[in-house]
Amino acid sequence: AQKVTQAQTEISVVEKEDVTLDCVYETRDTTYYLFWYKQPPSGELVFLIRRNSFDEQNEISGRYSWNFQKSTSSFNFTITASQVVDSAVYFCALSLHGSSNTGKLIFGQGTTLQVKP
Amino acid sequence: ETGVTQTPRHLVMGMTNKKSLKCEQHLGHNAMYWYKQSAKKPLELMFVYSLEERVENNSVPSRFSPECPNSSHLFLHLHTLQPEDSALYLCASSQDTGPEKLFFGSGTQLSVL
Numbered sequence: 587a588q589k590v591t592q593a594q595t596e597i598s599v600v601e602k603e604d605v606t607l608d609c610v611y612e613t614r615d616t617t618y619y620l621f622w623y624k625q626p627p628s629g630e631l632v633f634l635i636r637r638n639s640f641d642e643q644n645e646i647s648g649r650y651s652w653n654f655q656k657s658t659s660s661f662n663f664t665i666t667a668s669q670v671v672d673s674a675v676y677f678c679a680l681s682l683h684g685s686s687n688t689g690k691l692i693f694g695q696g697t698t699l700q701v702k703p
Numbered sequence: 704e705t706g707v708t709q710t711p712r713h714l715v716m717g718m719t720n721k722k723s724l725k726c727e728q729h730l731g732h733n734a735m736y737w738y739k740q741s742a743k744k745p746l747e748l749m750f751v752y753s754l755e756e757r758v759e760n761n762s763v764p765s766r767f768s769p770e771c772p773n774s775s776h777l778f779l780h781l782h783t784l785q786p787e788d789s790a791l792y793l794c795a796s797s798q799d800t801g802p803e804k805l806f807f808g809s810g811t812q813l814s815v816l
Binding site for chain 2: 628629693
């Protein structure tokens with residue numbers, strides 16, 4: 587069975603602090619994709635990143651960075667020097683590869699991040 | 704104009720009402736999706752359409768009936784809902800099905816009384 591766990595339900599930090607959002611996944615497939623989405627108060631989920639299971643290279647995009655560790659089945663997301671605009675719900679998701687894959691994403695419960703001024 | 708537009712933003716309905724949710728995408732995508740977001744539960748995929756053909760029905764009760772008249776429009780027809788169906792219903796699109804980047808609308812917040 588496939589599953590995504592985001593153990594942190596809510597995190598509160600003060601502006602300019604660094605914060606890491608944890609994501610642990612379960613799958614027996616060897617080929618899969620991992621995603622992070624951001625859901626601001628307006629409601630729509632916004633795509634942040636997609637990584638495939640063969641690419642363990644960490645990625646940095648501005649203040650955002652992602653640490654993919656297959657050995658621990660984790661795909662953690664770090665925001666450096668957080669800002670109030672980073673306040674949102676963040677979702678980690680898993681998608682399997684293959685011809686039968688209809689694009690189904692398996693989402694974690696989400697982590698609500700509050701950045702206080 | 705945003706890529707994926709959903710109407711209405713909010714909907715309150717009784718259990719005997721019939722209503723429809725509408726989704727329109729302006730991105731030229733071939734795949735469209737309905738997701739349900741309930742409080743304290745992960746987002747759940749409901750339906751997937753690829754080139755107007757339904758390719759996944761994720762064990763959704765028949766009181767939810769999707770319709771995809773063309774690749775730009777997706778509807779979710781609601782009939783005889785239950786209070787536990789109250790949730791945020793999100794529409795999304797992607798270029799094709801598969802592990803693609805999804806573009807989401809802002810959702811319809813549905814309350815069933």
